[in-house]
Each structure stands twice: as structure tokens, then as C-alpha cells.
Amino acid sequence: MYPNFIMSIVQMEVSEEKEKNLQKTKRFIKQAALSGASVVVLPEMFCCPYSSTSFPQYAEEQGGLIWQTLSTAAKENHVLLIGGSMPERDGDKIYNTCFCFDENGNQIGRHRKVHLFDIEVKDGQKFKESDTIDAGNDCTVLDTKFGKIGVGICYDMRFPELSRMMVNEDARLLVFPAAFNMTTGPLHWELLLRSRAVDNQCYVIGASSARNYYSDYISYAHSMVASPWGRIIVDGGERECIISMPIIQTEIDEVRKQIPVLAHRRIDLY
Secondary structure (H helix, E strand, O other): OOOOEEEEEEEOOOOOOHHHHHHHHHHHHHHHHHOOOOEEEOOOOOOOOOOOOHHHHHOEOOOOHHHHHHHHHHHHHOOEEEOOOEEEEEOOEEEEEEEEEOOOOOEEEEEEOOOOOEEEOOOOOEEEHHHOOEOOOOOEEEEEOOEEEEEOOHHHHHOHHHHHHHHHOOEEEEEEEEOOEOOHHHHHHHHHHHHHHHHHOOEEEEEEOOOOOOOOOOEOOOOEEEOOOOOEEEEOOOOOEEEEEEEOHHHHHHHHHHOOHHHOOOOOOO
């Protein structure tokens, strides 16, 4: 039996100043921990503007300042930290990477965004992440005292095969740091979170940055948690906030027992 716990999502407004973003991140993590959170989730690109031109400028190697800030914050506040994402430099490549840390500040996982955000919506959003970002190729599942937690980043959520791979590795929660925009956010954000929750009968967490109307890329915000029943049980709105909620482990098991979707034959999709 896995323990229940409090999960907090940090929905923060991101500026062009890396140090300012990091200081804000530390304050929010501390605040979440003081409110009782055992697991804290940050948004996609919490440390820099979400733009193809910014990624190379802000990129750091694993072990750099951003990584150290997250590791130290996890240790000082004794929380499991799912560190949103940052531009990670590895040789001549840059990845959109989520580093994850345990309560002692040890790295327990790294997810490099698999599905890059390359879209062109008629009369709407245009973005090509692959201009400066390389794709990862791993299915990332963290082994924690709360059970296994699957981690994807934003656009990864649109691909149900990846979520099912995580659940086939016994993930009980799926966490997606994200930065949906004002075109796709109103249409698809809640729908995708609820869909992945229903598909996999688990909690699905979408952690977004807050909305900044002065940014070139405006985040939809609305960090949300979908329950194993597919209900949205918390919505952060558009402004800066910390949203916290209990993760009730028995609800996962009850749903999977009552509607035994996952008991059917598994199919290797990748």
C-alpha cells in the first residue's frame, strides 16, 4: 500500500532574468513545503522565456547553476522535486529537460522531451522547437516511496502511447510540466489531461507557467490535476499561485478494480 501525500504545483510567471526566476523558484518551493507538500512540480522552462532563440542563450549543462538550485531546494525543503524543464546543453546539442530530485537532493531521473513542439495553426500559433532543441528518446518513470511516477513534457502528452508505456511500467501518476499557448490551451489542455487520466486510470498533473501578457509567448496557464476518474479536481487559473492537493492512492486502485481497462492484454506500442 502506497502512502497518500500532498502534491503542489508551482504556477509562476517567468521573466527574462534567470537569477530572478531561480530566486522565485526557491521561494515557491519553500512555501509549498511549509504548507505540507511532499512532492513539488515546476512548469516547463521555469528558468527562461519559452522561445527558440532563448533556449541556446539560457542552456546549461547538467550540474550547472539551475541543476544545483533544484538539487539544493529539494534537500533543504525535504521534498521530491519534479523540476519542470530547462534547456540542457550536452555537447553540441540542447534538450528540453526535466531533472528530478529526491528529498536528499539526489537526482533520481531525467526526462528529455521526446515530441518536439513544431506546429503551425492557421490564424493561430506557430512555433518550431526543433530549430534549436533536439529530441530525447526515453520513457521516464521515477521510482519513489509514493510509487512510480511517469514524467513527460508538454507536447509529449498528446501522444497516448508514451503515457501508456509509463503506466505499463507501473506509473501511478503522470506528470507533465507544460507551457500550452493561447490557441491550443483553451481547446485541448483540459481535454488532454482528462483523456490521459481516463486512458490510464491514474492522476495526471499538468504544471504550467502563469500567464504573462507581456511575453512574446503567452502561456495558457491553468495548471490542473485530473483524477483517475477523469475529473478536474483543481485548476490554478491564470495568475501566479501554488496549488496543492492530496493524492489519494486508494482511488487509483479502486478505479482500476471497478473498470479493469489495464487488466487487458498490453500491447508494445514503441
